Amino acid sequence: MHDDRRVIETRLDRTLRERIRPAVYPNAVPLAVEVWHAPGEPVPVAEGLAAGYGKAAVGEPWGPPWGTSWFRFTGEVPAEWAGRTVEAVLDLGFVHPGPGFSAEGLVYRPDGSPVKGLHPKSHWVRVTEQQVELYVEAAANPLIVGPTTPLGDPQTAGDEPLYRLARADLAVFDETVWNLAHDLDVLIDLMRQLSLESPRRWEILRACERALDVLDLFDLEATAAAARDELAPALALPAYSGAHTLYSVGHAHIDSAWLWPLRETVRKVARTTANVVSLMDEDPDVVFAMSQAQQLAWIKEHRPEIYTRVKEKVADGRFVPVGGMWVEADANMPGGEAMARQFVHGKRFFLDEFGIETEEVWLPDSFGYSAALPQLVKLSGSKWFLTQKISWNETNKFPHHTFWWEGLDGTRIFTHFPPVDTYNVEFNAKQVAHAVANFQEKGGATRSLAPFGYGDGGGGPTRDMMARARRLANLAGSPKVRVAAPAQFFADAHAEYPDAPVWVGELYLELHRGTYTSQAKTKQGNRRSEHLLREAELWAATAALRAGADYPYERLDRLWKTVLLHQFHDILPGSSIAWVHRQARDTYSGVAAELSDIIDAAQRALAGSGQGSVVFNAAPHRRAGVPAGGAHPEWTPAEPAAPEPLDGGYVLDDGDLRVVVDARGLITSVVSGGREAVAPGAAANLLQLHPDHPANWDAWDVNHYYRNTGTDLTDVASMEVRAGAVVVRRSFGASTVEQVISLGDGTVDVETTVDWHEREKILKAAFPLDVRADRSASETQFGHVYRATHTNTSWDAARFEICAHRWVHVGEPGWGAAVVNDSTYGHDVTSTVRPDGGTTTTVRLSLLRAPRFPDPETDQGEHRFRYALVPGATIGAAVRAGYRINLPARRQPGSAVVVPLVSVNSDAVVVEAVKLADDRSGDVVVRLYEALGGRASATLAANFPVAAAAETDLLERVLTASEITAGGVGITLRPFQVVTLRLTPGN
Template identity: 50%
Template sequence: MHNHLSRTLERLDRVRRDRILPRIHTRSAGVEVEAWTVADDGEPVSARHALGLAGDPGRTAPGYRPFPLGAAWGQAWATTWFRIRGTAGQQDGPLDLVLDLGWFDHSVGGHCEGLVFTPDGTIVKGLHPRQSAIRLRGDGAVPGLLDADGAFLLYVEAAANPLLLGLPPFVVTDHGEKGAEEPFEQFRLRRAEIAAFSPEIHALACDLDVAGGLAAELSADEPRHWRLLRAIEEALDVYDEADAEAGARRARAILAPVLAAPAHASAHRITAVGHAHMDTAWLWPLRETVRKLARTVSNALALLDADPELVYTMSAAQHFSWLEEHYPELFDRVRQHVEQGRFVPVGGMWVEADGVIPTGESMVRQLTYGKRYFISRFGREPREMWLPDSFGYSGALPQLARRAGSRWFLTQKISWNDTTVFPHHTFWWEGIDGTRIFTHFPPAETYAAEVTARELRHAVTTFKDKAIASHSLLPYGYGDGGGGPTREMAERLHRFADLEGAPRVTSRSPAEFFQEAEAELRDAGSLEPVYRGELYLELHRGTLTSQTAMKQGNRRCESLLRAAEYLSAAASALRDSPYPHADLDEIWRTVLLHQFHDILPGTSIAWVHREARDTYRALEERLHDLIKQATAALRADLAVTEPGAAAVEVTDGEDGGTVLDDGLLRVVVDGGGHVVSLLDQRSGREVVPPGRRLNELQLFRDEPVRWDAWDVDRHVLRHPQVLDEVTSRKVIHDGPDAGVEVVRRTGASTITLTMWLRAGTGRFETACTVDWQERERLLKVAIPARVSARTARFETQYGYVERPLLSNTASEEAMFEAAMHRYVQVADGDYGLAIVNDTMYGADARADGDSTVVRLSLLRSARFPDPHADQGTHVFRWAVLPGADVPAAVEAAYAFNAPDIALLPPLVRLELLSGHALIDWVKQADDGSGDLIVRVYETQGGRASARMHCHEELGAEAVLWETDLLERELTGEEDLPLAVGPTRRSVSDVRLDLGPFQVATLRIAAQASPKEDIK
């Protein structure tokens, strides 16, 4: 018998592909097709314009012409509208309109797509390679598609998005930019016809899919494997395509008993949630995501309407907001399903942001803007952070999530690690401050499952926490480019609900899963797994450097927003100037949008980054205007900084070198333009190790194995090419400061280093201007320090990550490139050194004998998805601070990144009693009350105490209390440490006690209400 059944699965594949699937749809009649390609600039028009219901200003009126089957349509990124007429016959049974716009058999959401409309503008559904039929008659048909005679008229908005993701994974092409001159092979309309749909044959295809998939995953030692094969063999014997309907019924009757066998009592339990991970931009521009949302959501809603058991999830408030703005009728349908608990907003963030690059306040705003949107539109607050695809996760996130009212965290990206295997799937993640959040990694290791037997088996086999947990989550539905779940996925879900040899699969909301899984983990007692610190992704390290203009634009906007909100709050509090809530909200939402995990990290097509650069420039101009308005109102309060008395003395050194000396630091720049000595005269400590050179530029061949813009592979860093060529060198002066300018060349690129000793600051600063014309090259600057350390402190949101400088273990070695924010600090004994920067996020640091070498990553030039990435001129700044501990590094980093504005006496300040803490952000409350919001955090990973003092003009009657990140008063029952306690207090008597890296949000009101108990 075994030999007889050995080729059953091969037979099944052939029969299903050639004799069953083609019989699901049987041609009934042809249709008449007309087409109109959008002219002008090629950008999309509204549906009302294309349907002739209302004209878009300045756009050419539609002109439909007959369009033959097999003809090509649309250049890259063009839109063609098809007008399709037909008449359905009077035969019984479901009837579909079947279209093929030129699908490839992969990359759902990665090439051409369509959206179907009725003549009055009602959205019917989206089209993609796995969703190509529109139900005209029968269950699931939109009422009114057919008139009394069976005639119909439909419109299809077809988007000719070029296929940029292929096999091997990438196609290096200029089609990632609008109007690329590179020839584009147009898509072709291969099929357009009315076809009868057979529910029985479709059901047989699904039965065989599940039975065959399960049999393939079960061991040949298991009886269940052979019984499934026997049933499949017998079912194939009785199926005859000559009488497919009857054959399907006979075959299903044979399969029914094996598909009715229940799962084992101890079977793993999987919660399946419909999902369509939607990249806000990636291989398409932002405007295309708006249309992708309409296609995907319309399909999801149709599936929910057809199947009452299904639940669908969608993250990113920005995506809901786009639906609300551009597709209000679709948004209304979403709202109805949200009320029913079937369409579930998840994540509570504005977008699925990058998890490491945004500053702490940006991560706060991702949560506050996202949650407030969901609360205002749906009356629901998501309780989970939902970041399946970001490229690493800061150790600050557990605290921020919990302080925003969230209980759970989800990702699956850590399964992509290239070196070590993460030890858990269900665990408590403990942040750098000690806050814990319940965390789950779906063990199927995908956010775009198809509910196949292979995925379910993988989830069970891979799940690391079987001894204490029996639940996992499965997000299913085509993702990245959208598409979402399909009818076939739903059919598999139902068949796997309770099936021998498989886990039990249930459709329910993520919150129901998290509640049950968290309770189960708590029952484990002392066995509860805890993972401490950042979730470092051992992959995609190049995203910290790719498309450096994204990082620079984000950093500048964050710094300008900090200044604009503080000055505007001061102008309002002290001079009764209107606070620009609307302007700041709009700017914040745009900054948050561009922190999406394929925009800010630099992994989108050229079109996305070109638009983002323009957007950042416009935002910076608006922020400068807001700062000018606030400073004008505060003119009388502003202070002028007097120049210091120190000055840099410049003398000639040996061999054409230059010596810079301000009495604090003594710097020697040799004739080749390298720093060979940096003496800290306060301690007598020489910083540059013997034989080493500070500010050494190193060039590397940057040829990733797989993911160009994403990865810096370890082999890249093995063979640095030191850039020694000097085109010019000169000494420069600027008031009391002095420096050396050195120009170097490599290939077609020019690099200008201007190294400054800033008099009296204890800071040696470098400005670097690069005219970058390289491709597949990585540029770093090496800063060796004679500091013997085992770890280095890399700044992250509201604290730092202490990273190993040694490579004793595989996980230590895997951190060969890691994220930093504004500083890296190293120390031995009581002597430290910090390097601060104004724009970089990637660095490596390793111990080298009795020294430490830090290398900042400046530029890359990956070929995919933007073949011209980073070409052009870039400016970087960094500074070395000998003798700096962490508090000095933090304060220097703030100053180094702050915009050049006049000083304002502080609205609030801290009087430190012990440890170190600082005020990170000051702004007005989001509710328009005029209350002041102050964000404070401890900086060293220790404990700090301070008294808060407020500007006298805030008033003696002002009161203060502590809130969560959404500025809701904390009561002390939230299981979060409080800095000032759960009672309201007069601002004249406020003491803060902060734990390690603790963040506190304080709210100050001008005066207490009569009912308030002030202590």
């Protein structure tokens, strides 16, 4: 019997492959082909249509890397095809089986109206007229593969054509044969997921055998219907009543940049959305979910004719905006206010454009999720969260698929993690069977979500997927498939499983840890932009209220959206091609210049006249006589004491802090308050170089075995004293480094300049501290998280590289230390017991990497970093030092004292943002949070008349009125709570 089975299965496979699928298009005639190759960057549609076309033919090469060619296809439907379905079949020469990774096209009619996108899985266009004229804007996007490639930047990609036009025909589409192919495909696929002992498997096998027996391979058109009749009973047998249900929604995850630049994503979005609305016109059952407000804003700007159709489908409830964020951002590295603005700008776009309050946050592909997110999700007006990426964990399998996720402040969000383990579902039986077998909530829940459609590079759902979905809707041996919007799934899943298990804290991805470090200048640009935006809003709001200056609403809105776009999860993490990061560096430079202009104009309006100098402090804490958020005429800082020579090195001593730099240029002693911070026999600010050869994903991964080998950089090229600081220079490999070591306000400051020319290495800066700490505290959005410094469990061991924002703190009762930075995110913290019985806890910053793919020149060149050791630091001191190193004081000519717009009387409460309300009412919006992890009561004092006050959500919508007393607005916060207050100025 088994031999008989193998023969039948082989027969089925061959017949389907060689006879049935090719017979979907039984008749074909060639189309005439003309082409125009656009010089340089893509041109507007009208220009492409009106260009001077020349004759071309199937087989001709086209498309240098990143080029655009416009094809014109013309022909006439043969008269003998009258009454038959006809399609244009166009193959641009696709060299990758999946959409979005090589050549792509968008089809237009002669009037410029878009029809649909072309990709390897959807290369047909339905024809309804006798005379055919179609235009295709074809993108010669290169196939980017490793281990190294010059194709990731037009400056290095060359100009040789990449593709050859492979097919351009008019063809008869035989829908009966097409349906037969899908009948067999679904049944054969399902059969192979069933055990040999399953009666259902043999029922399917025999039904398929009978179908082939009645099918005449020399006359498929005449016998396909009879073959389908033989299969009908097997397809009609329903699933059992309690079968798992896959709520399936059309989807096209489109990376806003990755192996293509931002400008190409604009076209990918146009191609995909054109596909979707075209499919919706043909199939009333299609439901499609699209996240990333930025992508919809792109088509509104660049393809308004497509956007009009999208809005129609949104109004019908079939094109469903989801996500509530400007882009699918990295969820680890954006600062607290930036992450809040992802929701503000995303939610507001969907509200303004479609009148829709999105309730589900959609982040399937980001590289881990911070513990701050649940609170921000709720404060944005959303209530559900979806991710997929945790299925990529390389060590520990995440234990839930439907659960409550509890954030660092205690907020819980109903969360789903689709067990199908992909956001690019194609509805093959292996995928749907895996979803059921993998589902962790068996016995408590019976539903999961399955986003279907081609993604990453776009494409979306196809008619073939819908055909399979229909057959799987209620089919014995398979889970049920129900096409529905995500909100329907979440509502039903929540109702079925309200007592789902709880996961507390961050969703740490046990993979892609190198993304905290790759492309250092992109990360520096983000960090600097976030703090410049804080300053720009603060000083512009202050100047508006105090000096009557205009508030730059439009400019700030545009600049915020630019920064938010670059927080996309393949830009900020450093995992895109060279072109993306080269453009990002230029963009951040422009953002910094424009924000500096805004800041300068506002401060000049505030500084007044006079010959003196006014110091502005944008940090949320007082510094040297200058109040937080205010300005004061300049004080005269004390001159730093000159370092004293000692045993070939130097001593820096300001009376409070004594630091020894030895002859190797390393910090061997840091004494503050009578306690030594550096572990005995160790040296701090030790640069360490490790080989960095990830097992798989170059720019993405750092694997644990990198620690097995390393070099301490202790050789000194020169050491000297400069302006109260010790300057140390070193050479290693092909690189050089200069470090300026000085004393700050209770800190040991290090300014590092590296001319980096290493390959496949990682550079770390180590601070071995004499403190017993079994956990470290790392700043995240609006708070901090604790992580183990030991490896007791596999979960602890997997966190060998961690993400922190401005600071990492380690401590024991009565004493602690922090390492703060101005642009670094990757860290590792370990502890070991010394022979003397003491414990050394080592904090290391990850400064630079040099992966080969997708950018073979990653991080090559000069970099500047600032970081500092804060000995004796509490968590509060770490918070203050972290802000100060990122928000240096600014000076303006003048003599005015600028009183802060607002102040708060608790060190535990941090004012994160001060701005004018987005609705241009003139109200002042203040966002603050509890920063120490405890309860706090405070009063927010407004140094301007206040007529009314209210607590709002992130979108500045009033939640509750606040009482105003003589002292201001009283607030009580739970640990890490974020509060937004809206203050209406009075007379």
